[in-house]
Each structure stands twice: as structure tokens, then as C-alpha cells.
Amino acid sequence: MLGKLIKYDLKSLNRFLPVMHFFILLSAIFIRFFITGRIKPQMSGGQTDFLLMLSFVLYFMMITALSTGTYLISGIRFYRNLFSDEGYLTKTLPVTNGAHLLSKTIAGSIWAIINILILYLCSYIVIWTPYIKEVATENKDDILTEFGFVGEYANLSLPGMLAVLILFSCLGAVSSIIMIYASVALGQLFSNHRVLGAVVSYFVISTVISVLMLAAMMLFGHEMRFIVTADTVVNDFNLIAYFIEVVNISMVFEIICTVILYIMTYCIMNKKINLI
Amino acid sequence: MNPILECYGLTKSYNKMYNALDNLNLTLDRGQIIGLLGPNGSGKTTFIKLINDVLVPTQGEIRINGMAPGVDTKKIVSYLPERTYLDESMKVKEIITYFSDFYENFSTERAYRMLEDLQIDINSRLKVLSKGTKEKVQLILVMSRDADLYVLDEPIGGVDPAARDYILSTILNNYNEDAAILISTHLIQDIENILDRVLFIKQGQLVLNATVDEIRTEQGKSVDALFREVFRC
Numbered sequence: 001m002l003g004k005l006i007k008y009d010l011k012s013l014n015r016f017l018p019v020m021h022f023f024i025l026l027s028a029i030f031i032r033f034f035i036t037g038r039i040k041p042q043m044s045g046g047q048t049d050f051l052l053m054l055s056f057v058l059y060f061m062m063i064t065a066l067s068t069g070t071y072l073i074s075g076i077r078f079y080r081n082l083f084s085d086e087g088y089l090t091k092t093l094p095v096t097n098g099a100h101l102l103s104k105t106i107a108g109s110i111w112a113i114i115n116i117l118i119l120y121l122c123s124y125i126v127i128w129t130p131y132i133k134e135v136a137t138e139n140k141d142d143i144l145t146e147f148g149f150v151g152e153y154a155n156l157s158l159p160g161m162l163a164v165l166i167l168f169s170c171l172g173a174v175s176s177i178i179m180i181y182a183s184v185a186l187g188q189l190f191s192n193h194r195v196l197g198a199v200v201s202y203f204v205i206s207t208v209i210s211v212l213m214l215a216a217m218m219l220f221g222h223e224m225r226f227i228v229t230a231d232t233v234v235n236d237f238n239l240i241a242y243f244i245e246v247v248n249i250s251m252v253f254e255i256i257c258t259v260i261l262y263i264m265t266y267c268i269m270n271k272k273i274n275l276i
Numbered sequence: 277m278n279p280i281l282e283c284y285g286l287t288k289s290y291n292k293m294y295n296a297l298d299n300l301n302l303t304l305d306r307g308q309i310i311g312l313l314g315p316n317g318s319g320k321t322t323f324i325k326l327i328n329d330v331l332v333p334t335q336g337e338i339r340i341n342g343m344a345p346g347v348d349t350k351k352i353v354s355y356l357p358e359r360t361y362l363d364e365s366m367k368v369k370e371i372i373t374y375f376s377d378f379y380e381n382f383s384t385e386r387a388y389r390m391l392e393d394l395q396i397d398i399n400s401r402l403k404v405l406s407k408g409t410k411e412k413v414q415l416i417l418v419m420s421r422d423a424d425l426y427v428l429d430e431p432i433g434g435v436d437p438a439a440r441d442y443i444l445s446t447i448l449n450n451y452n453e454d455a456a457i458l459i460s461t462h463l464i465q466d467i468e469n470i471l472d473r474v475l476f477i478k479q480g481q482l483v484l485n486a487t488v489d490e491i492r493t494e495q496g497k498s499v500d501a502l503f504r505e506v507f508r509c
Contacts, residue, residue, distance in 0.1 A: 001378070004377050004378065008374065008377075012363065015365065081363075085357075085359050085360060085361050086361055086362070086363055087330070087361075088328075088330060088355075088357040088359065088361035089361040089362060091328075091329065091330050092328050092329070092330065092350055092353070092355050093350065093378045093379075094347050094348070094350040094351040094378065094379070095347065095350075095378070096347055191290070271332065272332065273330075273332070274290075274330075274331045274332055275325065275330040275331065
């Protein structure tokens, strides 16, 4: 039954998300050919800065819209399929609540991960122009030093670090999907304002997690010490070392929070849901 | 064989002030068509939702074929809610596939035959169908299952009288003596002739549980006349 549920959950998400992602991919190619691809070594600093700024703003808007859209559509499908009128069919299928939650988590996560991979692909298309590649190759040693690939970190490979970053992002994507589902499930406990309850729950959960995360970072002595102000210049800061520390702590923290939210969602779906 | 439905002290309250269903005790056997009758807000739909596990009881318990509502009872209960519960972007034939994927006792052949009888295009998307046609599609889906208990909440409310006759004959033709049908409706006159038993619910409590024959012989009234008398405003 789980396989069938996943098939139908993916089918309902596939109605919107492939089109959105295809459009974003096309937009990235457009930006590459008409903006970033036109940056040439002989161009003056002002022109280059303008094109870079324009492409950065466009790209930022694109990825924000795409990510928000992906998570929003997954959350809306979760809500509509389980807790609106459609829930009267979904809830009366001979399937456990656990299977419903798992199926929707798998389907939502698949699209959240595809979203992340497409965002990285778009970044590659937009940024990695022949000119940028040439500049990066010429200044490879300086860039690696600047990023902190020195001393004990000199042997780390950049592709390896990128792979860790992508894996970390994918974990974050799955975690975001579960956080949205948990918010929607919590919203059902506000019997007269279920959608508003879900929105409020989302902001409360994300705030609590952020605060706890910050506390955990401070506890382990990894507060935001990369911030350099006029008064505090940090000379011994190593970006890659900081990145490894942050990723390690965040990954453990994120896994714990995600498991807690998943179990909470399951319990609410099992014991507290009243369709009205 | 177990009774198809048992309720013990079944209570559901949506807030602390008011019980939509209040201490309902009931046993229903198979092989009957049962009318669940009562005025608006009497608790009929709440009772039906509790049978189908879309509401959690506040107190008491409910048993279907001796089991608490769950995966096993959903295999044998075919439920028609009073609202459109299908994904409206799906085509009729996709919904048929959906039902046959999830319900082992769903007869695709029977569903297609009934759709053809009612001249419903299987390639139409649900959102382009009229409200009445959507209701017919839902009823066809529900009655195409070989269930032990059919629970129909207002099955004929939104359809024309001609289709109503077809639906009622469909209900009669598609159930067997090992099954039971529980129908909630306001259109008592239309369904009175097919009912074996009626349950009157008033303010969440069962006020009458009798066969139609008992009502006719002992009270000398039709079910419709008795309903108007009991629930006179």
C-alpha cells in the first residue's frame, strides 16, 4: 500500500513542480547567456559590477520563489489531502496514518531534494562562466587560502566539501518538509482557525529551533565569530574549519529536531485529528 | 456472525458545553437497510464520521464486525460522505483506478457499467461535472465495492428524481444479506419503501430503534408521518 500511496502523492505534486523547475532552469540558462556570460575581462569595473549585481538579484529572486513554491505546494497538498474534504477519502482508505505520513514525507522529500539539486545546477549555470572559470583557475591558490584550505585542511578537496554541502542541504530540505507537515498537523488542534494555526505553528517551531540551534552553537563555542566589525578583527578565522564545525553540529541538531517533529506529527494524526 | 455495528456509551463533544452525540448504545445486525433519521444538528453525521474513523470519540466505543475503527474496518466499510471528497482535477477513469488500487473489494466492471447507465463520460475531469453528477460518481464508487457495511450520508439529496430512482435500485441490487446499509437522509418519503429499520436521533440521543413493519403495524403510521410527529417544531 505504501508504494501506491507514494505513487499518488508524487502524481499530485508532479502536476505543478516539474513545470516550475523547468522554468527556473530555463531562466538560469537565460541569465547565463544574456547576463553573466557577457561579462568579459575587457569590461570596465562598473559594467561588470552592474551585470553581477543584476544577475545576483535575479538569481536570488528565482531561487527564493522556487524553494518557497516547492515547500508551499508540498504543505498545501499535505493539508488538502489529509485534512480538507479530500481527507474524507484519504482517511477512509485501508491504510495506517503512519503509512500516510511516511508516503507524504517521501514524496515531499523527493521534490525538496530535486529542488536543491536544481538550485545547485542553476548556480553552476549562472556563475560558472568561462571568464569566472578562467579567473578562478588563475587564482586557485589564493582562493583556497582565503577559504581556509591551509594547514591541517590543505588536503581537503573542494569537490568533497561541495558534496558535503549538497548532502547537508538535502538533509535540510527533508527537515523543512517535516517541519511544514508538523505545523499543518499542529494547526489542526486549533479547531476554529486551522490554517492560521498552521502558519503560527510554523513560525513558532522555526523560531524555537533557531534559538535552540544558536544556544547549541554557543554551548560548543561556535558562536558567529566570523562576523568582523570595525572593533573586532579576527585574524585566525578559518572559513573551512568553521564550516566543518557548523555542519557537524547542525546536522546532529537537525536530525534530532526532525525526528521529534516527525513523531509529534504521527501522534497528532493518530490521536487528535477530527475532520469537520 | 458478529453484529455489523455496536456502540457502547458513544459520546462526542466538540466543546465542553454540548454533546453532539450523547451516550449512544446500539447494535445493528447484517441483512438490513437502516434509515438514520433526525433533524439538522441531531448528530447523524457525527455518528457516521465516528463509524468511519474521521472523528475520535470523546467517550465510549464503537465496534464494526467486532473491531475498533481502523485499517481492518476500512476494508469492509464503504462510506459516502455528504460532501465531494474526490480530487477534482482527476478524471473519472483515474478515480476508478484509484479505488481499485486501494480497495480489494472494488469491482471496476460494476463501476463502468453504472457510469455507462448514467451516461457519465469516464474521460471527464471531475471539476467540469455538475454537482449532481459528481454525487452520482461518488455513489457509484461506493456501491461498486462488495462491502459489509455501506454508510451513506445524504446519498440522494443533490440528484434529480429520475437519477434518484436509479440510485435506489442500485443500492437495492448491490447489497447482499451479509451486508448492511446505513442511510442518513431527510428525504424519508423517497427511501421509506426500501428501509427495513429506522433509527431516530434527537439531540445526540437515540429516541427510536424499530423496524418499518413495527412502526406500520403498531403505530399505524408511515415512517414519514411518525418522523413529522416526533420532530414537530
